[in-house]
Amino acid sequence: MxxxxxxxxxxxxxxxxxxxxxxxxxxxxxxxxxxxxxxxxxxxxxxxxxxxxxxxxxxxxxxIRQEDITFKNFIPKWEKGYAMQNMGEYTQNVNLYNLNKYVVPEFGHLKIGKITTLYIVTFFGDLRRENGKEFATNTKLNIYKAIKSVFDAAYEWELITKNPMDGVQRPRTSKKEKKAMRGVKKAFNTSETETVLLALYDLPDRWRLYYTGSLLGGFRRGEYLAVEWSDVDYDRGAIWIDKQITFDKNGNKIEGEVKTEESEGWVSMPKWYMAQLKEYEREWKKEKLQCKDWAGGNKSYVFHGGKGIMYFPTTPTSTWRKFLQKRDIPHVKLHGLRHTAAMLLRESGADLKTMQERLRHTKIGTTADIYTHSSDMISREAADRLEVFDPKRLRFAP
Incomplete structure (x- = not known):
């Protein structure tokens, strides 16, 4: 029993x-x-x-007994028993694509209990694009995460006695990639931020407030698209985040859960921004009353593509790119507004814990690794402290 x-x-x-x-x-x-x-x-x-x-x-x-099941045949069990319970549909789809495209052809036929650490290490060492070129580290990392998730489940369910991924090194950025990345602008500095905030007034209010809010609040793209008026608290001066607009397995736009449990929470915003948002809400409600074929149902998305319908997740990205090109502003990816929010916090003297809580990271290490790289202002302040060693200012300088 x-x-x-x-x-x-x-x-x-x-x-x-x-x-x-x-x-x-x-x-x-x-x-x-x-x-x-x-x-x-x-x-x-x-x-x-x-x-x-x-x-x-x-x-x-x-x-199915341990000695009989292959890696390929275990994937559907992993999908049903783990992925569907713990991943969004889009993430599931990405993982399944990587597994079936790159992993299954190599060792999908092998019994899962027979796949060794050396076999997986060799797989990553030989992993190349069809044209023979190296994959970007981010792509290899996604493949690594997919494989690890499958073996973690197999180990937890006692299908295997040892997890072969324990000895497989997480893909790291190569020196060549790091050199190339140094030339990519990741965030705006303070003066550029001021320029961007003023330039955004050329856009319709919905986009101006969307991008301004993303820059100040550090929201992820889909998180701010999913915010409804019921999530906006003017008394608290904050916006509640607990969902996102994302993709399902078929690439259709859906409302889904946020990235992690820690991603849920209130994000306080400047008073002047909340005042502008309140004014925008008045206009939003007028437009809804005048709309004869409202299609938003009982949803009240603050930012929608017309008639209350949620935006497609990639629409803010394409709109942002066109805006930067038109205004001849240095290109920073839309996610770079989240990096910019972190830089502004860092430059204002916020500590790592405060930054972690505001950006809603699960681990403080993520905040430290990604968002505390040198900004222009921090680097300038550090250099300014060395001005006292100017030989002309020293008493016995020749």
Whole structure:
């Protein structure tokens, strides 16, 4: 008879003995209890049903044994048991594409328990584009994450006794890439920020407020697209973030969950910006009343493409690129506004913890690694401190 072990939160491991196995007969599966089960009676009933279903599968021989399942055949189980529970549809799609395009042709036929660390290291060493050129580090990193997620699940579900990814080094940026990246502008400095904020007045109010808010609040592209008026609190002077506009598996725009649990939260904004947003809301409501074929339903997106319909996730990117080109402003990617927000915080003297909380990073290391690289102002201040060593200012200088 199957039994369960509580792994914390709503996560449980259900175990049953496989009667066909003399050694290591335990077969386990990880399940997630629905959060809407409030009473202990309902929780116990749900768990008992899951135990019964798992027991039936194991005893009936439906569970594929470790020595029989290949990497390719395990992917659908990983998708159903992990990816669908923990990833957005777009992220699932990217991971599945990378697995099927690059990994399955190389070792999808191998039994998952036979794939070694050396095999995976060799795979990454030989990984090349069809034209023989190296992949960008970011692409290799995405492939690495996909493979690691699959093996992490296989190890957690006790399908393998050792995780071969433990000895595989995370892809790192090469010197050549670093040199090329140094020539790419990642953020605006203070004076450039002032220029951009003034130039944005050439755009319609919705885009001016969208980009200004992104620059000041450090919002991710899809997060600010998903904000509704109910998420705007004028008394608090802040905007609530708990969803994003993203893609589903088929490339269609959808409203989905934010990147991480830590991404949810209130983001305080300057009073003058909230005042402008309030004025814009008045005009927004007038336009809605005048719209005869409103298609937004019960949604009230602050920024929409007309008739209340959510924007396509890439629309802000293309609009931003055209804006910079027209005004002859140095090109900074749309995500660079988030970097700019971090730089402005850094230059104003904010500590790392404050920056982490405002940018809603899961780990403070992410804030330190990505957003604390030298800005022009910080570098200038450091140099200015050395002016006292000018030989002409020293008492005994020749």
């Amino acid at each position: 199957a039994w369960s072990e509580h792994l914390g939160g709503n996560k449980y491991k259900i175990v049953e003995r496989d009667p066909s196995k003399a050694s290591k007969p335990k077969r386990s599966v990880t399940v997630y209890m629905p959060e809407d089960l409030k009473t202990e009676k309902k929780k116990a009933a749900w768990l008992a049903l899951e135990e019964a279903k798992w027991s039936e599968k194991v005893v009936g021989g439906e569970v």
